[in-house]
Amino acid sequence: MRLSPDDIILWHYGFFKLNATIAVTWGLMFVLVVGSALITHNLSPGLRRSRWQNFLEIIVTAIEKQIQEVGLRHPEQYIGFLGTLFLFVAAASLGTVIPGYEPPTGSLSTTTALALCVFVAVPLFGIEEQGVGGYLKSYAQPTAIMLPFNIIGEFSRTVALAVRLFGNMMSGAMIIGILLTITPFIFPIAMTALGLLTGMVQAYIFSILAAVYIAAATRIRKPKPEPDARQ
Amino acid sequence: MLIDWFTVGAQVVNFLILVWLLRRFLYKPILHAIDEREKRIAKELADADAKQMEARKERDEFQHKNEEFARQRAALLSQATDEAKAERQRLLExxxxxxxxxxxxxxxTLRNEAHYLNQAIGRRTQQEVFAIARKALSDLATTSLEERLGAVFIRRLQEMDGEAKAGLAKALKTAPNPALVRSAFDLPAEQRTVIQQSLNETFSTAIPVRFETAPDLISGIELITNGHKVAWSIADYLLSLEKGVGELLKMKDKSEAPVKSQTEELQPESESH
Incomplete structure (x- = not known):
């Protein structure tokens, strides 16, 4: 029983190996980047614009709005990280509609890598916002007694992030695989649809949790809901 | 082992590269385009606001001018009406x-005509009356009448009041020429003597007298000397009558002057005479 696409090794040279996870990730990266570049190389600042531009604008502004709602005052500062998290996870799960596709997020290595990125990014954004002292002080909040719990929480939530995404994505692929052996018709399709839904939900949860961690680290209290001009 | 640490590292690198690439190709251009559009829309809205403000201002100005024009027109019209009224009044006046x-x-003219007619009638009447009187008296005048006339003349000389008498006496005495006694008929010698005597008596001095015949006296005698005149004649009476009638006519004219209609007024006048 194969649990992870990491096990599919395409190329191997000593320590270096090219497995399906990395290859599919590259494929996703290629699609995302080239698609974006193709659409954005000819953007119109006027009122008339292409459907693809509208599509990308909707996505970007929606992400921006979500980040803002979490409590980060300058979404453009975090959209590169948080938006990419969401888009990558969402694209990985969207790919499940392609037969024979192995979502890279169904590999614990990939989710761990993403969780590690969050684990590193949170203190970096916190330090950027409050300085090293201010960020470190936040571990002793509200009292010094909370210091060990805060540190434990920092690690445990990273692990939770990684395992949650991996579990969901892996289980989706797994269920489809099992169902295919039991009932090759109808049910796999329904489960694939369900898998698409869970995949999108996981993408949302992953990026929103990362945003919440960053918001907590930057200690920015949720500001009053500002009138959003882009709605 | 579910976690392959090489894959983890590769995925971290992949993810970071993806972050950089998407930031470069997706977020920045899209956000930039949105900002540009927002700026443009804001500018267009501001322009529209400005244009609207300008339009409102121009409309206000236009309205103001229109009102001003209407006011001026009304003023001019009323002025013209007033002037026309005044002109009409003036023309009527x-x-x-x-x-x-x-x-x-x-x-x-009517009055003058009536007046002249009146005068003419009066004058004519007067002339006729006097002509008749003169004719009658001339016809009646005889030597005996002349004698009576002489007697009356003498009596009047004698009856003269003191002042007139003194004046006449002085005039008679200082006159270089003899006193002139004029009569309508040639006085007989004895009558002349009587007149001479009575003059002498009256003025207590010899007075040189020259007698002359003057038919225009009609019937009467007069004594003329050095600017003084003592006379009695029917012509005098006629003259005074004529004068009286003339004054009467003049008075009538005056009273008629303010009357509008001559005929209306003449009617009662003529009736009263």
């Missing part, structure tokens, strides 16, 4: 005056 003047002139 002129016409009325002209009519009045014409009417007055006509009345004056």
């Amino acid at each position: 002129e016409a009325r005056q002209a009519a009045d003047a014409m009417s007055a002139k006509r009345q004056e």
